Amino acid sequence: MSAKMLNERDLSFMLYELFDVEKLITRERFKDHDKESFNAAVDTAKVIAEKYFLPIRKKIDQCEPTFDGSKVTMIPEIKPAIDSVIQAGLAAPASDYDAGGMQLPEIVANTVNAYLIAAASTTLGYVALTNANCNLIEAHGSEKQIKTWVKPMREGRFMGTMAMTEPEAGSGLADLTTTAIKQDDDYYLISGNKIFISGGDHELSDNIVHLVLGRVKGAPKGIKGITLFIVPKYLVNDDTSLGQRNDVNLTGLFHKMGGRGQTSTALNFGEKGGAIGYLVGEENMGLTYMFHMMNEARIMVGSSAAITAMTGYQYSLDYAKERRQGRLLSCKDPKSTPVNIIQHPDVRRMLLTQKAYAEGAWSLCLFGSLLSDNIKTAENKEERQQAQFLLDFLTPMIKSWPSEWGPKANSLAIQVLGGHGYINEHPVEMFYRDNRLNPIHEGSTGIQSLDLMTRKISTKNSAGYIALLQLMQNTIEKATGIKQLASCANELNNAIAILELTTKKVLDASSVECADLVFSNSVTYLDMFGHIVISWLWLKQGMSAIIGLAKTPHQEDKEFYLGKLQAMKFFYRIELPKTYLWASIVENIDDTHFAMQEAWF
Missing domain, CATH: 1.10.540.10 (Acyl-CoA dehydrogenase/oxidase, N-terminal domain)
Incomplete structure (x- = not known):
């Protein structure tokens, strides 16, 4: 098809x-x-x-x-x-x-x-x-490093990776053990093992430039002692032509559930005495520098999740418009022609849910990209700073909301196709497998939720949190005056009020109760906040649709705008109410799963 x-x-x-x-x-x-x-x-x-x-x-x-x-x-x-x-x-x-x-x-x-x-x-x-x-290298490296490594990467001769995860440390970067020993002529010898390195080895380019996190001998324990190095597969000459092979070796590939076009590798650095690495910036500042790349990667992950959800939705939508099967309950004639399955109420439910998740997620990712533009190019310092506060605050949601709800949309795409969705004759099962990685890598959903709840809410006197609430209130004020949107605006306003109350209760509790207990429902808080932000973006989409309808568009555009309004209505009627239960769980410091003992499982 x-x-x-x-x-x-x-x-x-x-x-x-x-x-x-x-x-x-x-x-x-x-x-x-x-x-x-x-x-x-x-x-x-x-x-x-x-x-x-x-x-x-x-x-x-x-x-x-x-x-x-x-x-x-x-x-x-x-x-x-x-x-x-x-x-x-x-x-x-x-x-x-x-x-x-x-x-x-x-x-x-x-x-x-x-x-x-x-x-x-x-x-x-x-x-x-x-x-x-x-x-990252352009932002934190030297002019020589930019010339040596960035130029050939931009030209496509070299490719790059980031190498953080280790077999024993996993996401716990404070425990990484890759070591770096400084040499006399301004380079370091790197030794250690890294796993799950995307694109860590291949034959697509002349060279691969690894950005590697390690610990200089004598550095402080924990994340304060992490340093960033450029460690190429091949060393290069002054004219960036290839020199000798560096002490970087591929030990194996991981075979993934999905996303099979990109290698996932295990790399050994220093099997023969130490891989040559070049310091980026200053020692012990590595995690700060790497976050430049990690945050960019997190937005990429969210965007990929949203796009994969939209691709699955589009495929299942086209299939539902063509596939004939069964008859409506209201039809009593067994000899009548089977209907296209899009006419079945449950198929419409699944398609509308996909649309609401996928297009809501994509709007969030694009908003993040627009904030990035404003950080770099807004006309005044205040706008640029405001955009930075907002993007920093929203990054956990940009990464996680599409990653969690995108695969749910892909699962529904499989369901729309029924048995045909579960076999590889159609790509929807592949879309699901590809998307299922996104809640895991570049900081799992649990890590993102802790980042939001324990750091982003209070960072810089809650500047990002306050700025986002104000943006949402501005939209509510505008939408309240539009007849078709007033009820949604009121519901969003109520949800934000509950969000603020919940946030305050959690922050107050964190100062007097066990932090592990207080923040044990952080993923639920992330779900709640994310759903409210997506509700806000759907309200903005609804406002744009109303403007479009007011221009008396041709029939196809009219139907497009009506579809937007119906998806907005779905999100407010079916999805936004979920936040009330989530708020109750979070603000009451529910201990149901926290209190479960290891021996009871």
Whole structure:
């Protein structure tokens, strides 16, 4: 069956109606752009996705990379597909012209990536992680490091990774044991083991530049003693041509449930005495620097989860419009023609739920991208600072909400197809497997919830928390005056009031009660807060739809806007009420699972 990857009308709605990205072209950085150039970049990505990635999507899933003890082998079609992205300038479309980028706004670049993610899934991770690697070195590295490592990565000759996780430490970075010993001529010898390193070895580029967290001999214990190093697979000469092989070795590949286009590796550093590594910035500041890349990666993860949810929704929607099966309960004629399954109430329920989750998640990710643009290019310092507060605060939700609710949407896509959804004749089961990684990597949902509850709420005198509440209140004030939206605005206002009360009770309790108990319901708090933020974004989508309807659009657009309003109504009637139960659990410091003893399981 032929199905669209994504709904082009929805991508356009998000960019130009919901977030009004055309206003960005008045800023100096984006003055060369207009709506035509934005659309041209998105169209180019769509062409590459359809030409190079979509035809091999199933083959990539079925033929995962292998390692023979010497080198990694993957299907040959992956390299020309990756090269096509780089050659089109889409590996880092938001980067400076001088760096080979298009200098697009981040929000447009994220939309450009949407088609590539929809067709390539994690295979796009090779270029995405390389871009994030470059951004970190540009922000914290030396001029020499930028010239030596960033330039060839931007050109596509080298690729990059981040290497944090260790077999024993896992997410507990304070316990990492990779060591670094300083040498006389300004380099370090690195020894240690890293696992789950995405893109850690392959034959797609001449070199791989690893950003490695380690501990210099004599450094403080815990996260305060972590340092960041550039550790390449191959050393390079002054002209960036390849030199000798560094002491970095692949010991094996992990075979994943999904996302099989990108290698997941176990790497040994220093088997033969120490891998040569170059200090980034200052010693013992490594985790601070790495968070630059980690936070970027977290937004990438959220975006990937949202896009995969939208891709599954679109496929199941197209299937439901074509698949004939059964008759409505109201039909008593067994000889009548079976109906398209989209007419069955339960199928509509599943499709509408997917739409609400997927498009709500995508709006959150695009809002995060817009905040990133404002941090860099807003006209005054106050706006830039406000955007920074908001993005810092929202990052746990941008990463986690799409990652948790996106796979739920993909699960429903499988259910819409029934038995056909569970077999690989259709890609919806693959979408689910690809998306299931997203709640785990770049900081699991539990880690993100603790970050939100124990740090982000109170950081900088709660600046991000306060700024977000004010933004939501501003929307409520506007929506209250719109007849079709007034009831939703009132419900959101009530939910925010409960959120504020719950937050206060938790913070007050944390000063007098056991912290482990108080924060044991942090994931529930993250769910509650995330649902309220998505409700706010659906209200904003509803406002944009009302504006669109007021312009007396043609029939297809009218139906699009009515669909937006119905998805908003669904979220307010079915999803937002869940936050009341979650609030009760959190504010009462419920100990049901905390009190469960190890011996009782």
